[in-house]
Amino acid sequence: MIKIVDAYLNFGSTHALANVNLTIDAGEQIALIGPSGSGKSSLLKVLATEHSLNQGEYVYDDTTPANLPARKLQQFRSNIAYIPQDLALIPNLKVSQNVLLGKIGKSHLPATLKDLIFPAAHKIKSVHSILDEVGIKEKIFHRTDSLSGGQQQRVAIARALYQQASSILADEPVSAVDPSRAHSLLSCLTTLSKKHKLTLISSLHNLDYAREFFPRLIGMRAGRIVFDGSPDDFSDDEFRKLYKLSSSHTSDTIE
Ligand SMILES: Nc1ncnc2c1ncn2[C@@H]1O[C@H](COP(=O)(O)OP(=O)(O)OP(=O)(O)O)[C@@H](O)[C@H]1O
Numbered sequence: 001m002i003k004i005v006d007a008y009l010n011f012g013s014t015h016a017l018a019n020v021n022l023t024i025d026a027g028e029q030i031a032l033i034g035p036s037g038s039g040k041s042s043l044l045k046v047l048a049t050e051h052s053l054n055q056g057e058y059v060y061d062d063t064t065p066a067n068l069p070a071r072k073l074q075q076f077r078s079n080i081a082y083i084p085q086d087l088a089l090i091p092n093l094k095v096s097q098n099v100l101l102g103k104i105g106k107s108h109l110p111a112t113l114k115d116l117i118f119p120a121a122h123k124i125k126s127v128h129s130i131l132d133e134v135g136i137k138e139k140i141f142h143r144t145d146s147l148s149g150g151q152q153q154r155v156a157i158a159r160a161l162y163q164q165a166s167s168i169l170a171d172e173p174v175s176a177v178d179p180s181r182a183h184s185l186l187s188c189l190t191t192l193s194k195k196h197k198l199t200l201i202s203s204l205h206n207l208d209y210a211r212e213f214f215p216r217l218i219g220m221r222a223g224r225i226v227f228d229g230s231p232d233d234f235s236d237d238e239f240r241k242l243y244k245l246s247s248s249h250t251s252d253t254i255e
Pocket residue numbers: 011014015016034035036037038039040041042043
């Protein structure tokens with residue numbers, strides 16, 4: 001279970017997060033929605049321990065990461081797969097090597113380097129089967145920068161699955177792809193995270209996809225949570241409140 005209590009994250013005088021309170025059960029699938037600059041990435045970065053809160057508390061399965069020494073924090077992080085907006089893939093490595101890097105936090109550096117250069121057959125088999133699940137197994141030995149943006153997003157998802165974490169945090173995972181690929185990529189991400197019993201928290205700009213694929217939506221505005229509920233409860237009023245639009249706008253009128 002993830003718990004955030006009275007959380008603030010500040011950059012100078014900007015509250016990237018303000019008075020955020022949140023409880024997320026293991027296995028939930030959540031879309032973070034809201035206008036640009038509303039705090040979605042900031043919340044994901046706090047959950048991924050890329051940022052520390054200025055005030056408040058973040059607890060993950062009874063662990064408070066802010067209290068962990070560096071070595072334990074690395075162990076903690078290895079249990080959370082974070083897919084940043086820029087994917088953080090290494091372009092000149094093979095797809096298989098980028099996926100193998102998913103476990104970098106779970107072993108010592110020499111072992112990881114050995115895996116990259118001389119991967120054991122069973123590890124390649126496991127990478128191959130995950131790449132099959134995300135639909136790009138034929139790319140396993142291709143250089144990552146020879147893949148399209150959407151294929152690279154699949155590599156990042158495969159790396160997250162290979163990590164065998166308990167949660168996946170994805171920041172705009174379909175930003176770089178056309179609508180039909182975005183649909184199939186989100187379908188892949190939500191189906192696989194459900195199959196592997198992972199908690200999935202993803203920021204999304206496309207409201208239709210958020211409604212279609214995620215049973216819980218969290219709407220953010222100016223660093224605060226202003227909506228938390230099911231897609232069925234996300235009325236046109238809630239939509240206008242979130243995006244501060246006039247009454248002529250409905251959720252069908254954007255994206
Ligand atoms: N490293 C940083 N330094 C200074 N200000 C930051 C930093 N990161 C975020 N902010 C500010 O915090 C606020 C929230 O930003 P955040 O990136 O979390 O929004 P977002 O909802 O993810 O936006 P987008 O949808 O455009 O990715 C914004 O005002 C942003 O300018």
